Amino acid sequence: MNEKKKIVQNFKSYINVSPPKNNGEKNGALQEVKPKLLNGEQVAGAAYSVVMLTPLSERDRGRLGSLFVTNYKLSFVPLEYLQGDDYGQRNHLLGTFDVPLTGVGAVWLTEGGPVRRRCLAPGGDVPAKVKGLQVVCKNMKVLTFSFANSPIGNGRKVAMALMHHAFPKRHDLLFAYEYKEPYYPTLPPEMNMFQRPGDWKRELERCECPHWRITCINGTSDAFMLTAGETLIVPSSVLDYNLMGSARHFRSGRVPIWVWGRPEGAALLRSGELLQTDQSATTESVLLEQVRRSHPKLTPPHVVYLCGNPLNTERVNALPPLSTLTAAHKKMVDLCTPTTLADFWKQDSDYYGTLEASRWLRYVAWCLAAASDAATRLHNNVTVVLQEGDGVDYCAVVSSLTQLMLDPYFRTISGFQSLVQKEWVALGHPFCDRLGLPRPGSPKEGKESTTAQVGPVFLLFLDCVWQLTERHPAAFQFTDIYLTTLWDAAHNHLFDTFLFNCPRDRELAVAKSLVQRPVWDWGEQFSEEDKALFENPLYACKNIRSPLQRLSQQPPPAPRMDLLESQWSVGAVEVWSACYERWLAPLDVGHAGRVQYHVHNVYTHRDIKRLNEKLNSLSILSSPRSNGEEATERARPPVVSRFFPFGTGGVMSSALQAPNLQPLDPEQLLDSQSLLNAPD
Amino acid sequence: MDKHNSSEILNSEFSLSKNASSDSLDSDSKSSSLNSKHGQDSPHVLGDIQLLDSEKVMSVARDVTYLCPFSGPIRGILKVTNYQLHFRPLDAAALQCTLSVPLGVVSRIEKVGGASSKGENSYGIEVFCKDMRNLRFAHKQENHSRRGIFEKLQQLAFPLSHKLPLFAFSYSEHFPEDGWHVYDPLAELRRMGVNNDMWRITRINDKYEVCDSYPSVWAVPAGANDDLLRSVAAFRSRGRIPVLAWIHPSSQATITRCSQPLVGVSGKRSREDERYIQLIMDANAQAHKVFIMDARPSANAIANKAKGGGYESEDAYQNAELVFLDIHNIHVMRESLRKLKELCFPQIDQARWFSGIEASCWLKHIKCILAGAVRIVDKVENHKTSVLVHCSDGWDRTAQLTALAMLMLDPYYRTLRGFEVLIEKEWLSFGHKFQLRIGHGDERHSDADRSPVFVQWVDCVWQLQQQFPTAFEFTERLLITIVDHLYSCRFGTFLFNTERERVKEEVKVKTVSLWSYINSRQDLYLNPLYWGPSSFGTNSPPSPYSRPQVVLVPVASLRVIKLWKALYCRWNPTMRQQDPIYQRTRELVALRAQLEAAAMAAADDHAARQHRLGLTPPRVASPHHV
Known part of the structure; x- marks a missing residue:
């Protein structure tokens, strides 16, 4: 009873309210709420008097408002503003209840409640009467709307608009083409976009690798690796002519190319799978020999077949085909998107079984183990060549992870963003296909669209990076909040970073007036305050010197390379709860979770910065500045809930709801019944 | 002079920070507190047996191989005291595999293999522990080499079954607080x-x-x-x-x-x-x-x-x-x-x-x-x-x-x-x-x-x-x-x-x-x-x-x-978190404390200097005085 009172003050129940009599035109007040539109954004459909159901609540609770579909987003605008609406991360472009259209994963029909009835297929029919919709977002947020109180036809109208615009048939319907706001880049200068030959040159120089050369052959009419940018780095001894000849033996023309190296000689290369042609084995060994000669010690390279060796039928410990990975991810999504509280507890009773069945974490552990192995070899100055399918999926995952484990530069925010630009954007990870967007310039459907394969490869990578940051909490400049935000931003079609399959497609689009707006300009979306949460205070404090160290003038030089050593197995990885489960209100309890460390450390870090400044001013200036503002008191960190700055802020969790526990199945407990009956 | 002063302060800070870091080292969950003498300052060499108050070595077996499930066989010396089982690897590189297991942890001890067992390391004893691990030791297959240590272990690990008192009744270390x-x-x-x-x-x-x-x-x-x-x-x-x-x-x-x-x-x-x-x-x-x-x-x-x-x-x-x-x-x-x-x-x-x-x-x-x-x-x-x-x-x-x-x-x-x-x-x-x-x-x-x-x-x-x-x-x-x-x-x-x-x-x-x-x-x-x-x-x-x-x-x-x-899972090196976040947090808090102390000392020092020079004191007092 107490609980109910607590809840009611925040959420009004509208569901059991009988629909107003005048079903045609509503009273003006309800219709006056309008979505916040961006420059170039247009409303495509609207429904009024919509109830957005409170997720995972036992009672029929929700909020009244209007639902809009625009060419950019699905937007629910509540009738009245509540205090909790401001909690956590705020996005300049999107409201609390908005989803960019490319973030919509699946749309379900409901009877107005939280229970799903039928999944709407893109391009399929929308029934004449739509009582409710449930939208499952790609970031595992679930939004449920009821049209029971809406004017007749509103539900169908908004459902049709959503199905039409959320699954566009043409690439140039994405909002990046429509957004009219001018863009002024403010990217940090140390960030490398890997767009021009000079960018690659910079990287080659940064790594101090003299035995490798830049070739621009791929930017000419002789291009052989159509999915990569114009610039490639290859062994100095290889002639462009040889490259062109060898390319036809590799899938997608992906000959081994340099991505990272160390001054001592070892380098990291990526390539596609070898085709089963007559000369392919010879071609490969010729190329590998040239790779060997690029090593000053002439150490032969180690080849890692990420999906198993194609010339060898046994594929043990290989990463799965993309379809298998997608299926694994789907099981994870199901596990993280229960729609009713009963579902939630039902899943709970078989949580680990489902986790096992999904195999997602096993693939995460495999990628990390493969990267760890490659990193150790590179650390021992052995060149590593990664080989896989088209060389754009797992190659990108393992190659990026390997570099994160070795090179401290990539553990900074700028460095990490440069790494994604290099390994994912410039080397042509097909984001457009993998995230399920229409390919540019191909309005013809059918054949083309069947070859496009979706796959959560980039998420797999982010998940692996999160595992790394958990294992080494002070090694990375960015936080898991940053990683989660990046995953959200990957589904925001206002930015061009994750919209294309390859640099070539992007150039064509730019030629046709697309304004490039990299997602890395975080100021476009977030305030300074929110951006501050991307930075890891433990990392920042590594460079702060203790009082004694202040005396010695020179800080120790940062090492060019330091290996993050760790062994990886399924037992050592965890579910990335802060990303996947952040919308599950019953878990979002105040004072809870790992985020408390982060918040605490942010405040400690502020104190440390302040004290340092004070010490500096005392030793340099003749008179100490003692302005009253300089509080010597430590500020207490605010109270946040488990999924801060995401989630619901613990507003909804009626803290004391005792779970409906099902008694354990005694047969699960024991093999022999006798123990159960043993005396207590 | 000024410099001298502050460096003195900073030196004392330094010793503070050294303590902090050594603490964080042994807060590793594996190096449990079992044999440590918290209060003791004497440097402890890794691998050496640390005897507690009234602890005595009762039996020693040389040339024993510890079959570590993670690092493979390690040769070393096995000692049994009235409190613990201690194994010291011979190879200095393997010293992190030193074992020090209180006998109270032992649940049962079994002989593995017989004098005629074939295969390397097939003859020895296995110790099953209450703390989720088993320890296998291999002995030389001659002269009943395991007998002495096995019997001593049986007796000392299960004193109540042998009408002997528990170690707690001999141990009498003094602590500042009761x-x-x-x-x-x-x-x-x-x-x-x-x-x-x-x-x-x-x-x-x-x-x-x-x-x-x-x-x-x-x-x-x-x-x-x-x-x-x-x-x-x-x-x-x-x-x-x-x-x-x-x-x-x-x-x-x-x-x-x-x-x-x-x-x-x-x-x-x-x-x-x-x-x-x-x-x-x-x-x-x-x-x-x-x-x-x-x-x-x-x-x-x-x-x-x-x-x-x-x-x-x-x-x-x-x-x-x-x-x-x-x-x-x-x-x-x-x-x-x-x-x-x-x-x-x-x-x-x-x-x-x-x-x-x-x-x-x-x-x-x-x-x-x-x-x-x-x-x-x-x-x-x-x-x-x-x-x-x-x-x-x-x-x-x-x-x-x-x-x-x-x-x-x-x-x-x-x-x-x-x-x-x-x-x-x-x-x-x-x-x-x-x-x-x-x-x-x-x-x-x-x-x-x-x-x-x-x-x-x-x-x-x-x-x-x-x-x-x-x-x-x-x-x-x-x-x-x-x-x-x-x-x-x-x-x-x-x-x-x-x-x-x-x-x-x-x-x-x-x-x-x-x-x-x-x-x-x-x-x-x-x-x-x-x-x-x-x-x-x-x-x-x-x-x-x-x-x-x-x-x-x-x-x-x-x-x-x-x-x-x-x-x-603490015995498994692949499962241990290498860098627990709370340890880093502690270091951060320690750093803040050092800086706070240093800032305070520097401010005092500065005020004193101002005073000596006959200047007005800095306006730290409340503005009402003006």
């Missing part, structure tokens, strides 16, 4: 405001005659006289009548604990018992009801009727509501942890890790216990209703539930000292049978009375810590240290079954308390994130609870309940 004074039942009751109008302290059990497994001091409803208490004792299994565990500082709702009523198949009733429960309800003016939480599954409770036990019928007990919490018995828990051990040690099965966790049911049991405690907390805190908790005997599941609920309700128990008090009170004084459940010094390893009930409770505490990182004054390190010394037999704390036995054996006189050891180096266990007032004095009145997070309500969902890898 941990036996940590818990004073009267002071703890006074903290909760007893005596008061509703509850009185009785010494009816002073000689342990009413109930031999209860403490000597009880708090009971003021309306219950000693005769009534005696009659109730006759109706409760082993005389364990309902007595006060905790009382809510504002609502007067209480948690009381007891054993099952002796209802039997015929459904016996006791007017006295019914009246007594009514008195417990009446002691709380806020509610017209009392909840009886029976920790067992209802089927078990019914089955107990056949053995003369049972549960309260709602017909007989007016205004009482009976709830079964579905927590299984000690045998089920033992089996569950056994499965977990198979999963965690030595190697984990990559292909079946999660399903293995599922099949062990360990986390489901943890969930059940947490959910049960949450229900108690809900009734006491939100409904202001008193709760009576029992299981069969009221010393296993009951202790888990009351101690856990109290931890959630009362922030005092979340301080280091309060936690010690909680264990002393709910576990030790109320007679959780540590001797039977752990089997100290006893070779009967398959005794059906053994069960990890206390460890399971510590796991639940860990789950709370994980869920609420700012709520506890201490870290997981304290919990691991407690579990280590639960087995080690170095301290007297966890010896014997009841308070009565401990008094009879003069444990407080003849042994050292674990709390003496822990309290001598509290800094090792403190949580840098702790949000509480720096201390809850034992003498202070029940605090008004102004802190934002007084009551902890954990989420009893498997999405949040985790496997405690730092305890169960």
Whole structure:
């Protein structure tokens, strides 16, 4: 009873309210709420008097408002503003209840409640009467709307608009083409976009690798690796002519190319799978020999077949085909998107079984183990060549992870963003296909669209990076909040970073007036305050010197390379709860979770910065500045809930709801019944 | 001159920081506290045996190979003392594989292979431990090389089976604080405001005659006289009548604990018992009801009727509501942890890790216990209703539930000292049978009375810590240290079954308390994130609870309940977290403290200099002076 009172003050129940009599035109007040539109954004459909159901609540609770579909987003605008609406991360472009259209994963029909009835297929029919919709977002947020109180036809109208615009048939319907706001880049200068030959040159120089050369052959009419940018780095001894000849033996023309190296000689290369042609084995060994000669010690390279060796039928410990990975991810999504509280507890009773069945974490552990192995070899100055399918999926995952484990530069925010630009954007990870967007310039459907394969490869990578940051909490400049935000931003079609399959497609689009707006300009979306949460205070404090160290003038030089050593197995990885489960209100309890460390450390870090400044001013200036503002008191960190700055802020969790526990199945407990009956 | 001054300050800071970093090094969960002498400053060489006070080497075996499941065979010297088994690798590079295992941890010892066994390292001994690991040693296959050490081990690891005293009775290291004074039942009751109008302290059990497994001091409803208490004792299994565990500082709702009523198949009733429960309800003016939480599954409770036990019928007990919490018995828990051990040690099965966790049911049991405690907390805190908790005997599941609920309700128990008090009170004084459940010094390893009930409770505490990182004054390190010394037999704390036995054996006189050891180096266990007032004095009145997070309500969902890898998987190097975040946080806090001290010293120094130069003092004073 107490609980109910607590809840009611925040959420009004509208569901059991009988629909107003005048079903045609509503009273003006309800219709006056309008979505916040961006420059170039247009409303495509609207429904009024919509109830957005409170997720995972036992009672029929929700909020009244209007639902809009625009060419950019699905937007629910509540009738009245509540205090909790401001909690956590705020996005300049999107409201609390908005989803960019490319973030919509699946749309379900409901009877107005939280229970799903039928999944709407893109391009399929929308029934004449739509009582409710449930939208499952790609970031595992679930939004449920009821049209029971809406004017007749509103539900169908908004459902049709959503199905039409959320699954566009043409690439140039994405909002990046429509957004009219001018863009002024403010990217940090140390960030490398890997767009021009000079960018690659910079990287080659940064790594101090003299035995490798830049070739621009791929930017000419002789291009052989159509999915990569114009610039490639290859062994100095290889002639462009040889490259062109060898390319036809590799899938997608992906000959081994340099991505990272160390001054001592070892380098990291990526390539596609070898085709089963007559000369392919010879071609490969010729190329590998040239790779060997690029090593000053002439150490032969180690080849890692990420999906198993194609010339060898046994594929043990290989990463799965993309379809298998997608299926694994789907099981994870199901596990993280229960729609009713009963579902939630039902899943709970078989949580680990489902986790096992999904195999997602096993693939995460495999990628990390493969990267760890490659990193150790590179650390021992052995060149590593990664080989896989088209060389754009797992190659990108393992190659990026390997570099994160070795090179401290990539553990900074700028460095990490440069790494994604290099390994994912410039080397042509097909984001457009993998995230399920229409390919540019191909309005013809059918054949083309069947070859496009979706796959959560980039998420797999982010998940692996999160595992790394958990294992080494002070090694990375960015936080898991940053990683989660990046995953959200990957589904925001206002930015061009994750919209294309390859640099070539992007150039064509730019030629046709697309304004490039990299997602890395975080100021476009977030305030300074929110951006501050991307930075890891433990990392920042590594460079702060203790009082004694202040005396010695020179800080120790940062090492060019330091290996993050760790062994990886399924037992050592965890579910990335802060990303996947952040919308599950019953878990979002105040004072809870790992985020408390982060918040605490942010405040400690502020104190440390302040004290340092004070010490500096005392030793340099003749008179100490003692302005009253300089509080010597430590500020207490605010109270946040488990999924801060995401989630619901613990507003909804009626803290004391005792779970409906099902008694354990005694047969699960024991093999022999006798123990159960043993005396207590 | 100025420089000289400040560098002096900074030097002292430096020594501070050195300490901090060495602390953080040994806070690694694997280098457990088992053999460390906290207070000792002498440098310790890795691999060397560190003898405790009155510890003697009893047997040495050279040329032994430790078959490490992670690093492969390691040759070295095996020593057995009256306290520990110690293995020192010969190769300096393998020194991190040095073993130092208190003999109390040993559950059984077996010979492996015979004199004629074929194959390398096939002849030797295997030591099975209570702390989730097994140790294999290979000996030379000649002259019965293992015999001496095997016999010595048998004798020293199981002293009680050989009519020898436990090590705790020879060990007498002196600590600055005597941990036996940590818990004073009267002071703890006074903290909760007893005596008061509703509850009185009785010494009816002073000689342990009413109930031999209860403490000597009880708090009971003021309306219950000693005769009534005696009659109730006759109706409760082993005389364990309902007595006060905790009382809510504002609502007067209480948690009381007891054993099952002796209802039997015929459904016996006791007017006295019914009246007594009514008195417990009446002691709380806020509610017209009392909840009886029976920790067992209802089927078990019914089955107990056949053995003369049972549960309260709602017909007989007016205004009482009976709830079964579905927590299984000690045998089920033992089996569950056994499965977990198979999963965690030595190697984990990559292909079946999660399903293995599922099949062990360990986390489901943890969930059940947490959910049960949450229900108690809900009734006491939100409904202001008193709760009576029992299981069969009221010393296993009951202790888990009351101690856990109290931890959630009362922030005092979340301080280091309060936690010690909680264990002393709910576990030790109320007679959780540590001797039977752990089997100290006893070779009967398959005794059906053994069960990890206390460890399971510590796991639940860990789950709370994980869920609420700012709520506890201490870290997981304290919990691991407690579990280590639960087995080690170095301290007297966890010896014997009841308070009565401990008094009879003069444990407080003849042994050292674990709390003496822990309290001598509290800094090792403190949580840098702790949000509480720096201390809850034992003498202070029940605090008004102004802190934002007084009551902890954990989420009893498997999405949040985790496997405690730092305890169960700590021997496996691939599972250990290399860089726990709280360690880094501690370093950060230490850095802040150094800077604060340095800033203060520098400011003083600066002010002094200004003063000497005859300048006006800096305007640190209040502006009113101007």
